[in-house]
Amino acid sequence: MTVFRLGLTGSIGMGKSTTAKMFADAGCALWDADAAVHRLYAEGGAAVEPIRKVLPTAIVDGAVSRDVLKQLIAQNKDVLRVLEDIVHPLVAEDRADFAERVEAKILVFDIPLLFESNGHKEVDAVVCVSVSPDLQKKRVLARGTMSEAQFERIRARQMPNDQKCARSDYVVSTDTLDHARAQVDAIIAEIKERIADA
DSSP states (O other): OOOEEEEEEOOTTSSHHHHHHHHHHTTOEEEEHHHHHHHHHSTTOTTHHHHHHHOGGGEETTEEOHHHHHHHHHHOTHHHHHHHHHHHHHHHHHHHHHHHHOOOSEEEEEOTTTTTTTGGGGSSEEEEEEOOHHHHHHHHHHTTSSOHHHHHHHHHHSOOHHHHHHHOSEEEEOSSHHHHHHHHHHHHHHHHHHHHHO
């Protein structure tokens, strides 16, 4: 069976999670990088013991505390590199296990930092979700989970949206749910055609 690997990316507040669910609802198998990290950080997760060795204070009640990690990273920027050296290979392993285990013609890999982590080299095509900067900001601040300054810091760390869109094979505008769903359906139809012709 020909399997098509589709990378899904997009900056914070662009509607990536909603779009990922649309692909899943349409019968694609979905792997979520954030969910994989949650599994690795949970009690008994594969990242707990390696992180305990280098950052023992980050382990709270047998699991990795994201709050403590944030504090440690804020105090020392080298912590992030140490953490990435542990977590990235484990995430890659989780992704490979998923790809071997599932049976679907289209596998969707939901990876926020797809281009930043060179993950685009491991997929057959990339979809980037996008909205205007104003709508992006409005959505994120409406969640009530972060300040405008925190949002701007996160946005500054991510590759600019126009660059992501330019490097992607498909761009899904998530201005409305119906518009996004129509674009997702069109992408799936085109990929199925490509698979049939392969």
